[in-house]
Amino acid sequence: MPAPPKAIGLNQGWLNWGRHLFASPGHALLSLLILGGLAKIVPSLIEWGLVKAVWSGGPADCRAAGGACWAFVGEKFRLILFGIYPHDQQWRPSLAIVLFLAMLLVSANPKFWRRWLFWMWASGLVVSALLMWGGIAGLPFVADDRWGGLPLTLILSTAGIVLSFPLALLLALGRRSSLPALRSLSIAYIEFWRGVPLVSVLFMASVMFPLFLPEGISIDKLLRAQLGIILFTAAYLAENVRGGLQAIPVGQSDAADALGLGYWQKMRLVILPQALRLVIPPLVGQFITTFKDTSLVVVIGLYDLLSSTKMALSDPQWRAFYVEGYLVAAAIYFLFTHLMSRYSRYLERRLASSGGSV
Amino acid sequence: MPCRFDKEIGMEGRSNGLIEKGRGGEQRRAVLYQLLLVAVVSLLAWVLVRNTLDNLHARHIATGFDFLGREASFGISEHLIDYAPTDSYFRAFLVGLLNTIAVALLGIALATPLGVVVGVARLSANRLVSGCAGFYVELVRSLPLLLQLFFWYQLITESLPGPRQAIDLFHLLFISNRGLKLPAPLGTADLTGMLLIVTLAVIASVLLAVWARRRREETGRPFPTFFAVTLLILGLPLLGYGVCGLRLSFEIPVLQGFNFSGGATVTPEFAALLMGLVIYTAAFIAEIVRAGIVAVPPGQIEAALSLGLSRFLTLRLVLLPQSLRVIVPPLTSQYLNLTKNSTLAVAIGYPDLVSVANTAINQTGQAVEGVVIIMLVYLLVSLALSAAMNRYNQHITLPGRGR
Numbered sequence: 138m139p140a141p142p143k144a145i146g147l148n149q150g151w152l153n154w155g156r157h158l159f160a161s162p163g164h165a166l167l168s169l170l171i172l173g174g175l176a177k178i179v180p181s182l183i184e185w186g187l188v189k190a191v192w193s194g195g196p197a198d199c200r201a202a203g204g205a206c207w208a209f210v211g212e213k214f215r216l217i218l219f220g221i222y223p224h225d226q227q228w229r230p231s232l233a234i235v236l237f238l239a240m241l242l243v244s245a246n247p248k249f250w251r252r253w254l255f256w257m258w259a260s261g262l263v264v265s266a267l268l269m270w271g272g273i274a275g276l277p278f279v280a281d282d283r284w285g286g287l288p289l290t291l292i293l294s295t296a297g298i299v300l301s302f303p304l305a306l307l308l309a310l311g312r313r314s315s316l317p318a319l320r321s322l323s324i325a326y327i328e329f330w331r332g333v334p335l336v337s338v339l340f341m342a343s344v345m346f347p348l349f350l351p352e353g354i355s356i357d358k359l360l361r362a363q364l365g366i367i368l369f370t371a372a373y374l375a376e377n378v379r380g381g382l383q384a385i386p387v388g389q390s391d392a393a394d395a396l397g398l399g400y401w402q403k404m405r406l407v408i409l410p411q412a413l414r415l416v417i418p419p420l421v422g423q424f425i426t427t428f429k430d431t432s433l434v435v436v437i438g439l440y441d442l443l444s445s446t447k448m449a450l451s452d453p454q455w456r457a458f459y460v461e462g463y464l465v466a467a468a469i470y471f472l473f474t475h476l477m478s479r480y481s482r483y484l485e486r487r488l489a490s491s492g493g494s495v
Numbered sequence: 496m497p498c499r500f501d502k503e504i505g506m507e508g509r510s511n512g513l514i515e516k517g518r519g520g521e522q523r524r525a526v527l528y529q530l531l532l533v534a535v536v537s538l539l540a541w542v543l544v545r546n547t548l549d550n551l552h553a554r555h556i557a558t559g560f561d562f563l564g565r566e567a568s569f570g571i572s573e574h575l576i577d578y579a580p581t582d583s584y585f586r587a588f589l590v591g592l593l594n595t596i597a598v599a600l601l602g603i604a605l606a607t608p609l610g611v612v613v614g615v616a617r618l619s620a621n622r623l624v625s626g627c628a629g630f631y632v633e634l635v636r637s638l639p640l641l642l643q644l645f646f647w648y649q650l651i652t653e654s655l656p657g658p659r660q661a662i663d664l665f666h667l668l669f670i671s672n673r674g675l676k677l678p679a680p681l682g683t684a685d686l687t688g689m690l691l692i693v694t695l696a697v698i699a700s701v702l703l704a705v706w707a708r709r710r711r712e713e714t715g716r717p718f719p720t721f722f723a724v725t726l727l728i729l730g731l732p733l734l735g736y737g738v739c740g741l742r743l744s745f746e747i748p749v750l751q752g753f754n755f756s757g758g759a760t761v762t763p764e765f766a767a768l769l770m771g772l773v774i775y776t777a778a779f780i781a782e783i784v785r786a787g788i789v790a791v792p793p794g795q796i797e798a799a800l801s802l803g804l805s806r807f808l809t810l811r812l813v814l815l816p817q818s819l820r821v822i823v824p825p826l827t828s829q830y831l832n833l834t835k836n837s838t839l840a841v842a843i844g845y846p847d848l849v850s851v852a853n854t855a856i857n858q859t860g861q862a863v864e865g866v867v868i869i870m871l872v873y874l875l876v877s878l879a880l881s882a883a884m885n886r887y888n889q890h891i892t893l894p895g896r897g898r
Contacts, residue, residue, distance in 0.1 A: 164621050171623045318529035322536060329870075332877040334835035336849055337869045344862035348547040429639040436842055443642050450649075459649040467638050474637040 196454045206458040210465050213449035217465060220285010220440040220448070222269075226277065230288040233265040237291045245480060250414060258299045265292060281359040285440030287469060289359075293431040293441065297366040298374070298424050304367070305374035310404065312379055323375075330372035335433050338365045343437040362434050370427055377423055381416035382408065418488060421481035425474045442466055547863060556860045563588070569854055571846045573762060584855055591851030592872060598765065598847065599834040599876075602772040606833060607826075609773060610780025617785050628781065635778035641839055643775060648767035648843045658754050669748055669755060674766060676748035679759035683744060689735060696731040700724040764845035768837065776833045780826065787822035788814065819891050827884035831877055838873075848872060 189204025192211070199206035210217075219230050240261045243249055269288065272278035284292075311323030330338070342365030347355055356364075385408055393403040432443040440448060446466040450459050551558055567587040568580050574590045575597060616628035635643070652672050656662065661671035669676040680686050700723075707718035748758030791814055799809040840847035849869055856865040 167621055168623050171627060316525055316529050318533050322532065329874070332874045333870045334838040334849070334873055336838035336841060337866065337873065340849065340853060340856075340869070341866045344856055345547075345866055348550045348862065349543045350550075351546050352549060352553060432639040432641045433839070433842075435641065443639060443645070447645065457653065459646070459653060463642060463646045463649075467642060470639060470642065471634070471637045475633065478637065 196458075199458060206455075206461050209449075209455050209458045209461050213452075213455070213462070214465075216286075216449045217442070217446050217462070218286045220289065220445040221283050222285060222288075223277075223279060223283065226271070226279060229268050229271065229276070229279075230284075230286065233268050233288045234291065236261055236265050236268075237288075237295065247484075250417065255299070255302065258295065262292070262296055262299060281357060284359065285445045287442050289440065290428065290431050290442040293363060293366060293434065293439075294424065294428040296363055297370045297427045297431070298420070301367045301371035301374055304371040305378050306409075308371060308375035309378035309382060312375065313382055327372045327375050330369050331376075335366075335369055335430055336436055338369045339433060339437050341365065358437065359439060362437060362439055366427070366431065370423070373426075374420070374423055377419040378412070378416050380419065381412035381414075384415050385412050415488070418481050418484040421477055421484065425477050425481075428473060428477075429470065442469060551863070554860065558863070560864055562855075562859050562861050562864070565859075567855070567858075569858065571851065572844075573765065573846055584859075587851050587855065588848065588868060591846055591848040594845065595834075595837055595840075595847040595849075596876075598768055598772070598837050598840070598845070602769055602776065602833050602837065603830050605769070606773045606776040606780055606829075609777035611784050613777060613781035614784025614788070617781060618788060632778045632781050635775055636782075640771060640775045640836055641842060644767060644771040644839055644843055647770045648763065651763040651767055658750060661750070661755075667747060669750075671755075672763065673754060673760075674763045675761040676755045676758050677761070678745035678747045679757075681744045681746055685744075688739070689732060692731050692735045693728075696728045699731075700727050703727070762845075764840070764843055767843055768840050768845045771839075772833055772836060775836070776829055779829050779832070783822055783825045783829065784818075787818035790821045791817045816891065823884065823888045823891060827881055827888070830884065831880055834876055834880065835873065 184204070186205045189202050191199045191202045191204060191206050191208045194208045196206075196209075199208055215224070215227060219227050222230055240258060243257070244254060265288070267273060268276075269284055269292070270279060270281065308323045308327055311319045312327065314320050314323070339362060342361040343358065346361045346364065350356070389407055389411065390403065393407040398406065431441055434441050435444040435447065443466055446462050450456060450462045455462075548558070563585040564583050566581055567584045569587070570580050571578055571587060571590050573594060575593045576586075576590060578586060578590045613628045613631060616624050617632065619625045619628070651674070655670060655672040658669070658671045658673055661669040661676075663669055667678055703723060704720050707720045707723075711717055746757045748755040795813055795817065796809055799813040800806075804812065837847055838849045841850040841853060844850070852865045852869050856862050859865075
């Protein structure tokens with residue numbers, strides 16, 4: 138993507154706001170309209186959010202004050218963040234969140250883009266799942282239908298990306314293969330999952346997966362949803378990987394062939410190490426999409442960050458303060474997605490300026 | 496796999512027995528691998544089907560689409576065609592599908608102009624304008640669509656006044672927490688006549704535009720298409736009104752007791768879904784439009800202006816045709832996304848196809864058939880929409896430049 142364009146003739150105008158905003162009658166009118174709107178909205182927002190806001194107390198205090206009811210957030214913060222995870226055990230999901238943040242930070246540094254990064258994420262997932270489930274090392278067992286909030290959102294989306302990655306890799310290689318059966322199976326898989334909405338995939342996961350299994354074996358709701366998300370994400374990820382593979386010059390493949398490398402050797406030693414670095418920026422984009430999309434699990438009754446916010450708002454006493462509730466959830470989503478998308482844009486710029494090497 | 500390089504060696508080294516043998520072995524291996532792959536996939540499919548049939552048998556659920564003929568016996572709050580709980584499941588699915596199509600088409604029709612305006616505003620030389628547009632795009636794209644839908648739905652149902660204190664616009668439109676009430680045209684013969692005239696005007700406009708374009712391309716003589724089409728579309732119905740005396744009558748909603756009666760209703764569910772989809776998709780379209788405009792070199796516009804083209808003609812003849820080529824392919828996938836995202840309707844209670852299918856699955860246990868119907872419909876809609884957009888794309892692509 139090209140860098141955001143710099144508007145023409147701005148340099149002088151930037152120094153002189155007055156001349157800039159009122160350069161022509163049309164601009165003056167637009168500027169006045171926007172300034173007028175801001176002058177109306179911003180003070181009332183400040184009044185609502187800070188001046189008249191209630192920071193602690195009950196629903197009655199909030200209704201009396203007429204400002205933002207941050208007391209609601211104080212009251213329901215744990216429910217929003219952790220769902221119905223047992224109260225005294227909530228240090229475990231907190232620790233899981235910290236673990237995920239640490240892994241995100243490590244992954245953000247291109248110096249660490251090595252093979253072990255994938256294994257770090259895979260083992261991080263296992264550790265956080267064990268932490269959440271417990272039942273070992275003296276931790277009481279917590280069934281996964283009590284998981285909820287931000288950890289659930291993080292686990293669903295991270296596992297969605299990490300576990301679908303091997304499948305995506307095979308699909309991308311399959312789609313570029315010269316074997317017709319392999320190629321058409323890969324294309325059919327990718328186009329099928331990209332053609333259907335995630336909601337219907339989740340429905341399928343919740344009503345059809347149980348039918349697929351032999352009698353007597355069942356997997357629980359969370360795993361079914363997770364499996365649906367993985368199968369769905371793999372198709373999108375495969376297209377990202379294919380983009381990376383296509384960007385590698387044919388000469389690289391020819392050279393590997395000339396050295397007498399077999400197909401898997403060629404891929405493992407020559408093509409993939411180059412292609413996968415190119416895939417990382419779109420991978421971040423896919424992670425953002427999956428992170429937002431996991432909110433759809435509300436339709437099959439899982440309590441991710443959005444659903445647990447909704448659950449907190451279902452308390453009739455606090456129902457009127459839905460704006461505050463959704464603002465908190467939105468702030469958490471925004472923090473993650475916005476930082477990641479800025480990061481992905483920075484990566485793309487870096488990629489463009491260094492001529493392809495990250 | 497055997498790439499171009501292999502083939503070259505194969506041709507040059509035709510006499511070289513070693514390479515020939517190696518290639519033959521490779522080909523045999525390739526065939527073997529593929530047979531193995533097909534066998535594994537078929538086995539997997541067979542196991543899944545076998546298990547499913549066993550499970551259905553154990554639960555006494557008959558397979559097949561016979562249930563579509565049975566009575567649905569559940570109500571659907573919004574239907575574009577007549578529907579009653581006594582109708583068949585098939586008709587219920589049809590109602591759901593029409594609801595999906597309605598919200599998707601309306602969403603596309605509204606999100607496109609909004610996205611274009613925001614995309615252009617992001618490039619405005621006025622920092623306030625571009626800043627506001629940028630803020631909108633960043634904010635909306637960063638938040639899950641479902642969160643936005645919940646918010647809009649709550650806003651409509653919780654924060655708008657009840658019907659008795661409804662926001663009254665000219666005594667014709669009423670906005671309340673029960674949705675938007677608006678006058679509905681009464682189905683008279685005059686209405687049919689008017690619709691016929693409007694259809695005629697649209698067809699005539701299209702024909703005229705095609706003719707004018709062809710003439711311009713052949714002879715270079717311009718034709719005031721925009722003016723003529725406006726005249727046709729506004730003028731013909733007015734003629735119908737003035738000359739033929741066609742009068743439209745509307746039923747205006749009136750407050751009776753605790754709710755409105757008469758008129759047409761835009762329900763809170765539909766309004767929230769449409770609003771959410773339009774606002775969300777428009778932010779993505781804005782980014783596409785911005786990228787499309789930036790992709791046209793500024794020299795093109797300077798050249799057009801220095802040739803004496805007006806700003807409007809520069810936009811219409813130089814900027815748009817070039818940026819559309821960049822814009823249309825990603826725009827297509829946004830339209831598809833909007834259509835697929837309309838399935839979030841199920842979370843706020845708008846009866847789209849998925850929501851109807853979900854009810855049907857819960858009632859009949861025909862999970863496989865229900866899911867198959869949903870997936871088939873979305874696959875077909877996706878394919879149809881991308882086929883239509885691909886045709887449009889071919890139409891605007893430069894001839895002779897393979898894409």
